[in-house]
Amino acid sequence: MSVRVRFAPSPTGALHIGGVRTALYNYLFAKKNNGTFILRIEDTDRTRFVEGAEAYIEKSLAWAGIIPDEGPSVGGDFGPYRQSERRDIYSKYAQQLVAEGKAYYAFDTSEELDAMRDRLTEAGVVNTQYNAITRMQMNNALTLSKEEVQVKIESGEPYVVRIKMPRNEDIRFKDEVRGWVVVNSATLDDKVLLKSDGMPTYHLANIVDDHLMKITHVIRGEEWLPSAPLHITLYEYLGWEAPQMAHLPLLLKPDGNGKLSKRAADKLGFPIFPLNWNDPQSGEQSKGFKENGYLPEAFVNFLALLGWNPGGEQEIFSGEELIDLFSLEKINKAGAKFDIEKAKWFNQQYLKQISNDEIAAKLVELFPDLKGNDLLPEIAHSLKERVTFIEEMKVAGQFYFERPTVYNEKMVKKKWNELAVEKLQGFAKELSKQESVKADEAKTIFTEYLAQDETPMGRVMPALRLSLTGEGGGPDLMHIIQILGPQEVADRIALAVERLN
């Protein structure tokens, strides 16, 4: 049997980073097992539907390189992959369960449901669910006669279909992450399967589709664990084999105290969505990881290790390595603390690895005014170990784009003196004999020139840096000379002498 997994988001808003991780684990598991990764849009709850959310989900996955084999945009033999386009499929299964006595019609109005809860609360009952006990006091096919039910349905009275949960039975299943899970059905309620408008609820649509789409493994967030016993019961009632289950650990706030929420992320000042998101309802604008400068490969590597670890010390994994190493057994049970510093670290590591040309292209994308600057790849080279995000290069490398206008005062005080000035001027003269120099050539000229009268380098270097960059520290100085070129170096030295003396 070939592995088929699905990521089944509801388009109720932006995709949270936890959702991206769920999609990623499904994707890695599918690829690892030569299986199929499916994107299924669970949009049966029209009251929570958000315009643009589906497109956002697809764009986010594409940015992270998580490409579905089957889904709303790519199609596939088991589609359509949008539940709203499958609405006619589900009710027949609800009716089948009704016919077999495993589900029943219920006519209770919301006032009646409220009244039931109030009554129970008043009587001191803690569990006020619609369940094996309370169902017998309600307005449903189990308490009404066949004829009464018939009349109600024929007269068009609204009804829902509820599952008839066993009264006191252990429901057990093996979760690939948490091991055996056992829940007594007495703690579970008779969930609605089919709503009064004929639409299925999440539970019904979800398991029907998992069955019809031949899903072999359900890999999803821990928040769905409480629904799993109901789903297992539904599979059993319908006579279907349940897929294997794997519930992923929660993403926690950096301090480990509670779930990582949008609010927590906002407060701590880091993104929680993969891409920019403009909430059409609240009008709120949120910046994504992408727009914050994260490279997709770094983001994916970071995310992969948030709740999973292949063991060992290695932290940087290529996409192929992740696929190769991925297994459900190595997913942690404990919640994963979200550490934005770690995300930055990953970005830095990946930034070092990408080519100078690629960085140059991204710089132009970010700063169109840099277009046409042939030095960008070299500039990128000189800065890429010094920044976390490409965007920071514009400031970190400011002196490449403009002559310094201010000079680090402390450095001037400490290192700018007559000897330094004399040597700088002499060096500029030596250097000007060349059209251009490589960093190592510049270094030879510099050291040989100073060696003539045994001036220690440390007496001149800081002043040289000051005059070229205005700063006290920065990238390799000889590389800066290579990039600026002899003429510009000479000009900047002359300028500094004029201004600082």
Ligand code: GLU
């Ligand atoms: N539609 C559910 C969600 O929004 C899917 C849960 C599941 O994977 O079963 O996450």
